[in-house]
Amino acid sequence: MLKEINAVLAGFGGQGILFMGKMMAYSGLIDNRELSWLPSYGPEMRGGTCNCSVCLSDEPVCSPLVTAPNVLVAMNRPSYDKFVNTLVPGGILIYDSSLIDVEVERKDIEVYAVPATQLADEKGYKGMANIILLGKLLKVTEFTTMDTMKKTIEKVVPARKQHLIPKNVEAVELGYNA
Amino acid sequence: MSERVLMKGNEALAEAAIRAGCHHFFGYPITPQTELAAYMAKRMPKIGGTYLQAESEVAAINMVQGAAAAGIRAMTSSSSPGIALKLEGISYMCGSDLPAVIINVQRGGPGLGGIQPSQADYNLATKAPGHGDAHILVLAPSSVQEMVDLVAKAFDLADTYRMPAMILADGMLGQMMEPVVLPEEGHAREIEKPWAACGHHGQRKHNIVNSLYLQASELNEIVKKRFERYAKIEETEALAENYMTEDAEYIVTAFGATARIAKAAVREARKEGIKAGLIRPVTLWPFPKADFVKAAETAKAFLSVEMSMGEMVNDVRLAVECKKPVYFYGETGGVIPTPAQVLEQIRKIAGGAE
Amino acid sequence: MSVVFEKPKALADVTTHYCPGCTHGIIHRLVAEAIDELGVEGRTVGIASVGCSVMSYNYFNCDMIQSPHGRAPAVATGVKRTRPDCIVFTYQGDGDLAAIGTAETVHSATRGENITVIFVNNAIYGMTGGQMAPTSLPGQVTQTTPYGRDVHYAGYPVRVCEMLSTLDGVEYCERVTVDSVKNVMKAKKAIKKAFQNQIEGKGFSLVEVVSTCPTNWGLTPVDALGWLRENMLPYYPLGVYKDRSAQKEEK
Incomplete structure (x- = not known):
């Protein structure tokens, strides 16, 4: 388990990047940890590239803006290109290999390629590639427990979409085991 | 609670x-x-x-x-x-x-x-x-x-x-x-608020x-x-947070979000053996002059970090009355300074001042 | 001995700074009479604007707030929205209401703020010494239109009642003048109605009072009234421009 997570999550607007970050943040809230969630904002919210910084720690968070992440989740090529070299040595890269066709050059990082969008489409979780990647992130970093993650899903899925709770849990599990 | x-x-x-x-x-x-x-x-x-x-x-x-x-x-x-x-x-x-x-x-x-x-x-x-x-x-x-x-x-x-x-x-x-x-x-x-203009109701002279x-x-x-x-x-009413300032030779000062970035840099500097500290003004007016005056007694230099071309730095200079050098580092236009950049500035000042 | 004439209670017993023959005195009195007759002085808050009438905060006995130039309707909005039991009026000149404060005027009107606006239109900036106002007439000579207001250069005057009458939020707007006893009586009726509307919660009411500025027009008070009748009233016709409740009754 990583004691301190400084994550950058990045992709296109509409892929649920900010939501993925919020899930991490809420898990931290439930676990009673220190945390921050900082989105990119402005025109980027409207369909362009989109990213957010998430910090989880047992100490008060200093800089909410993560410039040297130890975790990077990339959901498109421009985001991969922009952030891969900011990862600290030994950092963790998780990327959607169905959208990013790349030979990762860095040898000093842990790399996890998950064909999340393809998995989502094939297994009936369309539009939930972000949740699948979150599952993988959970497995690799243990930023929280599966139990907290389930509580998080119950908390963040809005009241009128309660029927989607099991689906989200399944998507997390799918990524966890991918 | x-x-x-x-x-x-x-x-x-x-x-x-x-x-x-x-x-x-x-x-x-x-x-x-x-x-x-x-x-x-x-x-x-x-x-x-x-x-x-x-x-x-x-x-x-x-x-x-x-x-x-x-x-x-x-x-x-x-x-x-x-x-x-x-x-x-x-x-x-x-x-x-x-x-x-x-x-x-x-x-x-x-x-x-x-x-x-x-x-x-x-x-x-x-x-x-x-x-x-x-x-x-x-x-x-x-x-x-x-x-x-x-x-x-x-x-x-x-x-x-x-x-x-x-x-x-x-x-x-x-x-x-x-x-x-x-x-x-x-x-x-x-x-x-007895001065308020909300109708005198025949109870007092009119408020203006x-x-x-x-x-x-x-x-x-x-x-x-x-x-x-x-x-x-x-x-x-002046208020500031003093972080690791007691024995600090180099005082970084910043307010708001920038102070958090500066704090991260101060921590890193300490790990490298540089005696850095942070004064974070909580009230900008009134400006917490006393904290700077006190720090100026022992500190070798100050560094003001801001998301501007340098505004608070002038209040720091006034507060320490130029008894110690006051440096500035800033980014502007929406660029947020990184902890690494601030650390680099601290190193530079620590190196130069010794 | 019986009293045949006295100051309204809502009017402070002080000497005003207004020039001899200025119609502000009459209009102040009419506002104060309306407040007295409606018995609302104790809960009235007046908003003084910037211009000759700025010191009206000293001339009324109700609570008064002096507002930035043109912002009186916004200040009035702040009072009325947070203290709905207060009776809130603004007292503004033409520069204040129809130039620098046009946005505040139009938007408080279209929001239908339940306030009363007294608008004094004398076609000139009095306080600053006689410059062109938004309501200065075409051809009118002022300090800043020394060759007469050229509408192709300086633009046309603003007709406030006509403009505001197109807004759905406006309850009532009427243009009156105070050049004769008969017209003073009419003006009084209009001003009282504008306050009455607020008491009844009907919404935005504005009374435009076509007025004189003998000093800056360079005329005697009597000649100024003549100039008003000959030049201003044809451009600014008197009458009710909107009366939403009366219109509803007709239908």
Whole structure:
């Protein structure tokens, strides 16, 4: 388990990047940890590239803006290109290999390629590639427990979409085991 | 004690204001503070309060002025270009001794500038909040929790000293989410306002809320009296966080979101054996001079880190009276300095000064 | 001995700074009479604007707030929205209401703010010494239109009642003048109605009073009234421009 997570999550607007970050943040809230969630904002919210910084720690968070992440989740090529070299040595890269066709050059990082969008489409979780990647992130970093993650899903899925709770849990599990 | 909840800075400011007894909000949309107005639009009708979208920032601040003159806690919020428009109203409120809270979620300028975080309104807020001889209280939170805490403090100070108070935040603080504990509802301080223009009901002579004094000697006297009050505030209300300053040779100073980045750099510097510390002014006006004077006795040098071309740095220089060198490092236009960049500056100064 | 004439209670017993022959005195009195007759002085808050009438905060006995130039309707909005039991009026000149404060005027009107606006139109900036106002007439000589207001250069005057009458939020607007006893009586009726509307919660009411400025027009008070009748009234016809409640009754 990583004691301190400084994550950058990045992709296109509409892929649920900010939501993925919020899930991490809420898990931290439930676990009673220190945390921050900082989105990119402005025109980027409207369909362009989109990213957010998430910090989880047992100490008060200093800089909410993560410039040297130890975790990077990339959901498109421009985001991969922009952030891969900011990862600290030994950092963790998780990327959607169905959208990013790349030979990762860095040898000093842990790399996890998950064909999340393809998995989502094939297994009936369309539009939930972000949740699948979150599952993988959970497995690799243990930023929280599966139990907290389930509580998080119950908390963040809005009241009128309660029927989607099991689906989200399944998507997390799918990524966890991918 | 309420439970910990996760809130965006902008929303936390809004909820904190409501819990501080402010049930009347007048605003105008502008990025990156719009969530605050949207939150108010949602909450106010449910608590019988006012959310009114004004035709301009100018109108919004004057609505706040009307409410304040009538003795009511009211607030407006905006971001840098909109705050510039509000300065007319703020100056009149200073001249009329009216309390209110103004939120400034700063963005890059000048002109339309950008929408990313900035701290380039430091001078506007602390030096020239409108025309004429005047000050407003300026509070600079550096976390979402502190945004909550300082809103209540701002209302109390404003009412106590009969002057406007500004929360000087920035786009990063406004947009980020952190856990907060909100104060319980219904515990806001109520401060008597016998001067308010809200109808004399045949009980007293009529109240006049006014900033016009055509006799120069009269205005001279009134402004001087007001500055006596300011002097008292400077003596009693200045506030700063001192972090690892006791044995620090190099004092980094920063406010708001930048202070967190500076703190990260100070920690890293300590790991490298550089005796760094941080002074984080919480009140920008009054400026916490005493903390700097004290630090200047032992520190070798100061470094002011800001999201501007260097504004607070001048107050630091004045505070230490040039007894020690004061360096500056800043990024502007929405670029946020990184801990690594600040650390590099600390190393440079530590190397050069030794 | 019986009292046949006295100051309205809502009018302060002080000497005003207005020039001899200025119609502000009459209009102040009418406002004060309306407040007295409606018995609302104790809960009335007046908003003084910037211009000759700025010091009206000293001339009324109700609570008063002096507002920035043009912003009186916004300040009034702030009072009325937070203290709905107060009776709130603004007292504004033409420069204040129809130039620098046009946005505040139009938007408080279209929001239907439940306030009363007394608008004094004398076609000139009095306080600053006789410059062109938004309501200065075509050809009118002022300090800043020394060759007469050239509408192709300086634009046309603003007709406030006509403009505001198009807004759905407006309850009532009427243009009156105070050049004769008969017209003073009419003006009184209009001003009282504008306050009465607010008491009844009907919404935005504005009374435009076509007035004189003998000093800056360079005329005697009597000649100024003549100039008003000959030049201003044809451009600014008197009458009710909107009366939403009366219109509803007709239908």
